[in-house]
Amino acid sequence: MSSAWALGQIVVLGLGPEGQTAQNLASRPDLVINLPAAHQWEAVERLAPLTGRHPVPAHKRDRFRHEPAKFAAAGLQTQVSQRVRPPRVADCPLQIEARATRVAPDATGGFIIVEAAVLAVHADARIVIPGTDHIDPSAWHPLICSFRHYFGLGAELGHSFRSETAASVRHLSYSGGQMAVEGAQTAT
Incomplete structure (x- = not known):
């Protein structure tokens, strides 16, 4: 997957047209988007040279290898999906079960654009605002x-006026090279 973004309850994915994922979604529309935390980059990189396509396409043979047990090869555990x-x-701390509703080439034919309807979201309790x-x-x-x-996130700079979580997250302010957290015991 080269890109992903959410539009309400729709997730849009960008895929290479010759990958196994594009073929799979054309015949089996169910999918799971597993969103790893920043510290899991090495597991993601262990997945990177693996392909489910057998035989490996000629243009990938010099850098990729067929691996039917990708999770195990990356040192990751499977979990049964609900939907x-x-x-x-x-x-992965965040997992999205979805169903592809449209799988089509982009305007140039160089990529596949997948629109998927979100069916279920699973989040580790440590990343959920309590009571919400x-x-x-x-x-x-x-x-x-x-x-x-690979990167993680830096410090929060602010939030959109439309944020539904801003009231439950402490207000941050930035002044003169220092970040202060209002209402906090200590400044960061």
């Missing part, structure tokens, strides 16, 4: 891949 057939990665079904943005530290380099 879809594919399993979840139990180790909202992810705590100060507790969730997703892995971000930017131009094939």
Whole structure:
């Protein structure tokens, strides 16, 4: 997967057209989007050179290898999904069960665009605001891949006026090179 973003209850994915995932979704629309935490980058990298396609396509043979047991090869545990057939990665703090509703080439034919309807979201209790079904943005530290380099998040700079979690997260202010957390016992 080269990219993913959410639009309400729809997740949009960008895929390479020759990968096994694009073929799988064309015939079996159920999927799970497993979102790892920043510290899990090495497990993600262990998955990177693996493909479910057998035989490995000619253009990938120099860098990829066929591996039918990807989770085990990456040192990850499976977990049964509730609404879809594919399993979840139990180790990932955030997992989204979804069903592809549209799988089509992009305008250039160089990628596959997948629109998937979210059926269920599973979140580790440590990243959920207590008493809600909202992810705590100060507790969730997703892995971000930017131009094939792995990153985590930096400090919060602020929030959108439309944020539903802003009232439950302490207000941050930035002044003169120092960040202060209002109402907190200590400053960061």
